[in-house]
Amino acid sequence: MFMIGTLYRELHYQIAKRNPLIANDEKQFKKAIKNAMSIKRGVGIQILGFLPFGLIMASTFIFTSEKIVLASLMVSLSLLPFIFAMYVTAIQTSYILSVGIFEPLKYLPVRLGSKYLSGLLLLEIFPALATVLPSVFVLMVKYPYAGVLGVFWVFMGLFLGHTLGLIAVNFFSLKIQHRAGKGQSIRNIARIVLFFLFIGMFMVMNYLQYYIRDHSEEVARIVGKYFIAYPFSVASIFDPLRSLVLLGTYFSVFGFLYYLTLRSVWGKILEPAVVSEKHIVTKFKAKTTNKIFAVVFKDFKVFLRKPAMLVAFLFPIYILFPTLISSFREGHLSLVEVLPLLFMIGLFSVPGADAVLKVEGKALDFLRTLPLKKREFVVGKVLSMATVPILLGIALVGLGSYYDYKAVVLFPYAILLPLIASFTTMLYFFHYSGEEIGIPDLKWIHVIFMFILVGAIFAIIAIPVILSLENIFISQFIGFIILLILVFLIRGSSR
Numbered sequence: 001m002f003m004i005g006t007l008y009r010e011l012h013y014q015i016a017k018r019n020p021l022i023a024n025d026e027k028q029f030k031k032a033i034k035n036a037m038s039i040k041r042g043v044g045i046q047i048l049g050f051l052p053f054g055l056i057m058a059s060t061f062i063f064t065s066e067k068i069v070l071a072s073l074m075v076s077l078s079l080l081p082f083i084f085a086m087y088v089t090a091i092q093t094s095y096i097l098s099v100g101i102f103e104p105l106k107y108l109p110v111r112l113g114s115k116y117l118s119g120l121l122l123l124e125i126f127p128a129l130a131t132v133l134p135s136v137f138v139l140m141v142k143y144p145y146a147g148v149l150g151v152f153w154v155f156m157g158l159f160l161g162h163t164l165g166l167i168a169v170n171f172f173s174l175k176i177q178h179r180a181g182k183g184q185s186i187r188n189i190a191r192i193v194l195f196f197l198f199i200g201m202f203m204v205m206n207y208l209q210y211y212i213r214d215h216s217e218e219v220a221r222i223v224g225k226y227f228i229a230y231p232f233s234v235a236s237i238f239d240p241l242r243s244l245v246l247l248g249t250y251f252s253v254f255g256f257l258y259y260l261t262l263r264s265v266w267g268k269i270l271e272p273a274v275v276s277e278k279h280i281v282t283k284f285k286a287k288t289t290n291k292i293f294a295v296v297f298k299d300f301k302v303f304l305r306k307p308a309m310l311v312a313f314l315f316p317i318y319i320l321f322p323t324l325i326s327s328f329r330e331g332h333l334s335l336v337e338v339l340p341l342l343f344m345i346g347l348f349s350v351p352g353a354d355a356v357l358k359v360e361g362k363a364l365d366f367l368r369t370l371p372l373k374k375r376e377f378v379v380g381k382v383l384s385m386a387t388v389p390i391l392l393g394i395a396l397v398g399l400g401s402y403y404d405y406k407a408v409v410l411f412p413y414a415i416l417l418p419l420i421a422s423f424t425t426m427l428y429f430f431h432y433s434g435e436e437i438g439i440p441d442l443k444w445i446h447v448i449f450m451f452i453l454v455g456a457i458f459a460i461i462a463i464p465v466i467l468s469l470e471n472i473f474i475s476q477f478i479g480f481i482i483l484l485i486l487v488f489l490i491r492g493s494s495r
Contacts (some may be wrong), residue, residue, distance in 0.1 A: 046127035058134035082157035295380025338400035347416030349389035389418035408483025423486035
């Protein structure tokens with residue numbers, strides 16, 4: 001356990017050091033190091049992050065006492081630790097090894113160093129149990145024996161997911177890429193997509209629980225048909241003997257696979273395969289482009305290379321998950337439902353300023369040597385900050401128009417609101433006189449203030465619509481005038 005604790009501290013130190021959002025902020029870096037040095041603190045913070053989801057899901061168990069419903073709910077719930085364990089194991093292993101914390105173990109007389117890798121991954125996975133254990137504890141209060149078996153099945157799901165993740169790593173990940181190229185960017189994008197799908201899974205699971213409660217008999221027939229396969233085997237919690245036999249069988253089979261996989265993984269860590277990606281050497285061509293767009297293109301290239309920054313930058317996507325799930329479930333999305341979401345997307349583009357400014361990192365001195373005016377730099381950052389929210393807004397209007405053709409009149413909001421939020425934020429940070437480009441000291445108090453300021457501007461734009469939906473075009477005209485004023489102020493900010 002001492003070795004795993006040491007590796008955990010080193011891993012989180014390296015993660016903090018390699019994350020520009022943290023490394024370029026001295027206070028955030030010190031806070032991250034403080035958390036990294038304490039396993040209890042680090043794991044505890046993660047548990048607190050997962051716990052709200054667990055409490056929401058437990059509410060379904062509180063108001064249900066029928067065994068058939070509870071068994072079906074446990075089947076859906078047991079997918080969470082399984083998927084999370086498989087996701088973290090498959091995605092994080094390559095990163096953990098690339099950091100180099102296992103290099104010293106290669107020269108020590110360690111027979112199976114991969115057991116420390118497994119232990120480290122399980123320590124990373126453990127906090128996710130906070131999403132399911134509250135529900136299991138509620139079940140334990142109502143049916144003690146079934147609750148205890150539920151705990152065993154939750155840990156079994158975590159173990160199964162971890163083992164399958166290690167098997168995937170063993171076959172696909174333990175290679176040295178001779179040349180990263182575009183393939184690395186594609187893999188980074190895939191990681192981000194999987195991350196947001198995982199976030200959305202909590203909302204899907206919450207909906208699934210309500211569906212199971214309303215269609216318990218239909219679900220029970222499906223569960224009974226495939227009772228041997230996980231997660232359907234979890235429904236056996238009210239049949240202790242069968243449940244224990246299934247638990248023992250799963251543990252025996254996957255325990256053996258786990259041991260064999262650990263041996264293979266350690267062998268490949270010691271002597272990884274070298275893979276050279278095919279690439280075509282093209283002739284270098286120097287070309288000129290607009291300075292503002294050059295800043296935007298540069299920002300997105302950096303984001304694609306640094307998944308941690310991209311996750312923070314794409315945060316507004318999270319806002320759309322409940323709407324997407326609701327629209328697909330109910331089969332409609334009206335103009336009245338789309339309108340407030342467009343304002344929310346615009347408002348939540350404010351935190352994107354943190355990512356687009358910290359992306360410069362230590363390259364600021366080099367940036368100052370370029371023939372780039374402060375106004376051009378600021379407008380470039382505005383477009384970088386507004387691009388994703390604008391695309392999200394357009395997608396939302398498109399989805400709304402599919403269900404309600406009247407929603408197409410909201411299209412101008414999709415462009416105006418993110419631009420207004422971005423121009424307002426950048427004007428606040430770069431209102432100083434002079435042409436020198438600098439990165440402001442971003443603090444949460446500034447972000448909160450920008451939320452309030454942008455919210456107040458949005459309130460002015462929204463007043464006509466609040467009075468009557470017939471005033472949408474008046475509201476959009478007000479937004480257009482405000483945007484023109486902000487553009488004029490940006491033009492004069494460097495004087």
